[in-house]
Amino acid sequence: MRLDQLSEDGILERIVPAMAGVAAADPRTRDALGSVLVGPGDDAAVLQLSSPRLVVTTDTLTEGQDFLPDATRPAWIGAKAAVQNLADVIAMGARPLALVVSLSAPGGAPAEAIEEIMTALSARAARSGAIVVGGDLGRAEALSLTVTALGVLPDGRAPVLRSGARPGDILAVSAGRLGRSAAGLALVLSGRRPGRCRDDREEELLAWHNAPDPDLRRGLIAAENGVHAMLDLSDGPVRDGLRIARSSGVDLDLDGTAFAADVAALSPVARRLLDEVEAASDGAPAGAAAGAPGGALHRAREWVLHGGEEHALLACFPAGALPEGFRAIGRVQEPEDGDAPQVLLDGDPVPGAPFDHFSG
Known part of the structure; x- marks a missing residue:
């Protein structure tokens, strides 16, 4: 049934019980x-806070800009909307509490798809101990999903800021592998669609791009174990690392060997995509040697260093205090006299361009 065949109340009668059932069934909520x-059900939600310090963030997913309807699934849209907001709350050292959701969709959208989006969003929130407490439902030409996440800082715990990194810290990430979302995006742009990829590896990467699923509990562990600075990886280690560097007045020096396994895991997919471009151009070379600009290794390295939407956590810890679930990828150091804070790779400037929402 289409949305324009139901009233607003009729739509809510379908999705609210489903969301409430998910939350009530999960003991983490x-x-x-x-x-x-x-x-x-009322004009606004009312929450009883366990701490006077409230953490608030918001983010939007928009059809055509953040996802292509035929390249994803409704449940993935909902899960991704939850993750990208929960990660921001947890990166501040806060415990997620509630989400408020504003969803706009065309009248011809299937009601079942909207139900799947909201059920998946609620389920992913429940895994982090949060529930959907309200929002808004409207009509628009394209599907858009805006989520506001609320969290609380436990008594006695200061918020974890980007400005807390100190020379001598270990730079670490909570992801077992980086670059998967960027590789998945490359597959989407090459024409891959769910259920129609070349193999299981491609299906996995496509799914991770559409619905990244990092272990966000690691952020709470970091906050309990003396992390100095932390943010979620929404724009890649280089661009997000630069945010920490500038806020803290330090340099971050990435260790190239720390990314070797990440690059190796994605290189076969990069090689395949380059081969397809070459075949489509009647044999004209699509790129140079594997590690040179344009080659498969180079492309995989770009995904790892500059690829966004992983939503794992990039953090700076005191030396010798790296908690379980994090792996070291570099170190924090004093900038050279007179130099602006920067991100380096093995002591040199990082090649390639990081992601920017408003670039060309």
Whole structure:
């Protein structure tokens, strides 16, 4: 059934019980449920906070800009919307509490798709101990999903800021592998679609781009174990690392060997995509040697260093205090006299251009 065949109340009657059922069934939402004094159904939600310090963030997914409808699935859209907001709350050292969701969709959109989006969003939030407490439903020419996430800082814990990195710190990431989302995006742009990839590896990368699923609990562990600075990887290690560097007044020196396995894992996919470009251009070379600009290794390295939307956590820890679930990828050091803070790779400037929402 299409949305324009239902009233707004009719749509809500389908999705609200589904979301509430997901939250109530997950024991991780017990604290959040006890904090909701007024939930969906009134003019606004009312929450009982366990701390006077509230952490708030918001983000939007828009059809055509952040996802292509035929290249993803409704459940993936919902899960990704939850993850990108939960990661921001957790990167501040806060415990997620609640999400508020504003969803706009064309009248011809299937009601089942909207139900899948909201159910998946609620389920992913529940895994981090948060619940959906309200929002807005509207009509638009394209699907758009805006989520506002609320979290609380435990008593006595300062927020984890980007400005806390110190020379001598270890730079670490909570992801077992980097670059998967960027590789998945490259597959989408090459024409791959769910269920129609060349092999299981491509299907996995496509799914990770559409619905990255990092272990966000590691951020709470980091906050409990003396992390100095932290943010979520939305724009890649280089661009996000530069945010820490500038905020903290330090240099971050990435260790190239720390990314070797990440690059190796993605190189076969990069090689395949380059071969396809070459075949489509009647044999004209698509790139240079593997490690040179344009080659497969180079492209895989670009995905790892500059690829965004992983939503794992980039963090700086005191030396010798790296907690379980994080791996070292570099170090924090004093900038050279007179130099602006920067991100380096084995002591040299990092080649390639990081992602920018508003670049050319």
